[in-house]
Amino acid sequence: MSIDIDTARRVAHLARIAVAEDDLPALAQQLSGILTFMEQLNEVDVSGVEPMTSVTPMRLKRRADVVTDGGYPDRILSNAPDAREGFFAVPKVVE
């Protein structure tokens, strides 16, 4: 599978990563290379094989319905570039 320049631009935009127009051809080529490498896996016949989700037989860990966390808004906001009155403040996004 090959990634063209338009697809690379679109993927970058969806991930909100700024990529200069000049860098797109090289990026598209690298992404294509990665996908082509991974495509080798298609050569293996896995029909009838259950997808493996864990290398060790593990059950999804569960938690009881008890409040054990939270209550530290200052720490939650401590890395925010801008916070006001307990809220994260971000550039206006209105639907």
Added chain:
Amino acid sequence: MLDLAYEAPKPKVISGAKAEWELVIGLEVHAQVASNAKLFSGASTAFGAEPNSNVAFVDAAMPGMLPVINEFCVAQAVRTGLGLKAAINLVSAFDRKNYFYPDLPQGYQISQLYHPIVGEGEVIVDMGPGVARRVRIERIHLEQDAGKSIHDMDPAMSFVDLNRTGVALMEIVSRPDLRGPEEAAAYVGKLRQIMRYLGTCDGNMQNGNLRADVNVSVCRPGDYEKYRETGDHSVLGTRCEIKNMNSMRFIQQAIEYEARRQIAILEDGGSIVQETRLYDPDKGETRSMRSKEEAHDYRYFPCPDLLPLEIEQAWVDDIKASLPELPDEKKARFVNDFGLTEYDAGVLTADVDSAAYFESVAEGRDGKTAANWVINELFGRLKKDDRDITGSPVSPDQLGKIIDLITSGDISGKIAKDLFELVYVEGGDPAEIVEARGMRQVTDLSAIEVAVDEIIAQNPAQVEKAKQNPKLAGWFVGQVMKATGGKANPQAVNEIVARKLGV
């Protein structure tokens, strides 16, 4: 299980300028799971807390934090599925739905696209006695809610509160089986009722704990039947999705507007573009949410932080065994056991608390009388005060005692209403109030006879008239009742008046 027979309602038909059109509606209902803690973190789900105080580092998507599932939320989803007579999937899995928005710090929502926990079920949506729509449920999946953005606190900035981020939601997806705005609203109401019976969602629409995305398309009469026969969606019109509505009234208005918008385009020779729209209740119209178009590429993939969710059949069976009686069964039982009309049974079972109140009053008493008192007197009085049944000043025991006093002949039905008001306002034991205030009905015939004689003696002219026109006897009955403060047994008064007047 008892079932009430019903037939399907007629689909709503809208007459356009050129032709008749029908509506086809499917809903995605987001119901907040009633739980203490969030789906994947130990932060509280309580509504109305200080901004960002119910937030764990997991919810804020701090690097390195991992989600751990809340088992109770899983049980709640299973319980909801069982309540909708749905298949429970013993293996389900979580996927990441990727999109970018400030109130979604992870940059993805953990959801269940490929393997939902609940499969196909059904809901019977009552549209009146004997009329109901059977709506097929496609699936229910568990997912995280997003945070809340507030846009009106600052002219240049949006403010973000992550308290709701990561709270468990059940997304309940219906098939396109609803055929009119009223049906769609009634469907949301029925889901809400069932979940409130189950205790899996409080159904508070104002707080956003129950919201719906509504898919609307229009087709020509006959097309929908073709779709149901063949399962082929292409015979239906192109649909538009109206996002995020949390009011039954707005759901109806939005569907009505959207259907007419689509019909106008089609009759003008245009075609419908599949898109996401927003309803503006102030303007009463829907508008396109263009910003969502590109975001529709959600790039789903299995969430690498979570193993598949495997549950055991025995655990599901335990949950099933703990299910309460659900609204449809309760309603059918009220009709069969208490001899209520389907309408009254529907009113009483609309809310689980009302149903419990009624049953408590009806126990060991006549069901119809109990229903009349609960519906006409109690509900009417509560409505006047804008209270709900849980805030009723009259307990089931007190109301039951009032009914007992009528049954035993101690008070008349009219006095019982005064007594009810006294108990409602002042409280107290009904029997004691009757004694203390001398409200007991006069059944002593000789006392009534004396009262009748007095009225007759005082009104000779009326007596002559009544002899000509026996209908006027009612006037005497009224006078006697007035003279006895309403305490005379009305039947006895009737008889004695008739006998004395010779009519």
